[in-house]
Amino acid sequence: MGNADLRSLAVLSDIPFEELAGSVVAVDAHNWLYRYLTTTVKFTRDDAYTTEEGTEVANLIGVVQGLPKFFEHDITPVFVFDGGVTDLKTAEVAERREQRERYEAELETAKAEDADAERVARLQSRTQRLTDVIHETTRGLLARLDVPVVEAPAEGEAQAAHMARREQVDYVGTEDYDALLLGAPYTLRGLTSKGDPELMEFQATLEEHxxxxxxxxxxxxxxxxxxxxxxxxxxxxxxxxxxxxxxxxxxxxxxxxxxxxxxxxxxxxxxDPDVDEDISLELDIEPDVEAARAYVTDEWGVASEEVDRGFERIEQSLVQTGLDRWT
Missing domain, CATH: 1.10.150.20 (5' to 3' exonuclease, C-terminal subdomain)
Incomplete structure (x- = not known):
């Protein structure tokens, strides 16, 4: 997650979406996905994203809700996933696991005491983790939408910053201020939130201080x-x-x-992080919205009303920005 105190040092400014049209953004997949996963769990009934076998795939709703912003503004996302955990980060990972276990215990207590729905939802969002199924289904959905995926050897954010420095992409997309320490030339925060995103500039920050x-x-x-x-x-x-x-x-x-x-x-x-130097990106993407919709609702049983609007927005954006842009 990085140290949020870095914000006070960073050179930040809002950037209109109009200036981002036609750009390519390397998204820190774990950072972005976790945010949408927790938000979905907090504000969506659990039966809408739970399969008959009891497997939770709230990520599929989150991804469908978050992706349209890219397509609507003619931005090509490249999702960069973490590889192995760096040894020095093991302690932090263990601390987060312990914190999640505490929340899980609180959640069980809240359910046993018939606590109010808001408290239960809040605790459920805090206990989320990126399971193997969430990894699998996220990649499956992105594949059907032809969104490029990069598998980093270690930290996804470091790989994204490296790709930006090599000008393979125009921006890094993450909420983590550590992108600044990794030398990402231009980082976008709040890229799929309300309003315009926030631009964090590396060289300007160095010059500022x-x-x-x-x-x-x-x-x-x-x-x-x-x-x-x-x-x-x-x-x-x-x-x-x-x-x-x-x-x-x-x-x-x-x-x-x-x-x-x-x-x-x-x-x-x-x-000098561990990165893949031989990444090759295919950016002429051709989303198959119907295949993606079937994957989410038919194959994984997500309630269609939870994703219909997201898929409609993607379809509309492909027409508005010109289908030839994506084929």
């Missing part, structure tokens, strides 16, 4: 990342000041008489 990429990563490490806890009492302004005064992370740590375990490895995870 007089930092190099390496120094920006050092600032992030001092504040804390997914891979390490920060130094107590060191927020964004203090971290920038320390790195400016002492040159780099090591100088800043010496000045604070502090130590961060594995700091050199953490630095490399941002500056």
């Amino acid at each position: 007089g930092l190099t990429w390496e120094q920006l990563v050092d600032v992030g490490i001092l504040m804390g990342t997914d891979f390490n806890d920060g130094i107590d009492g060191v927020g964004p302004k203090t971290a920038v000041k320390l790195v400016r005064e002492h040159g780099d992370l090591w100088g800043a740590l010496d000045a604070q008489e502090a130590h961060i375990e594995g700091a050199d490895l953490i630095r490399e995870l941002f500056l």
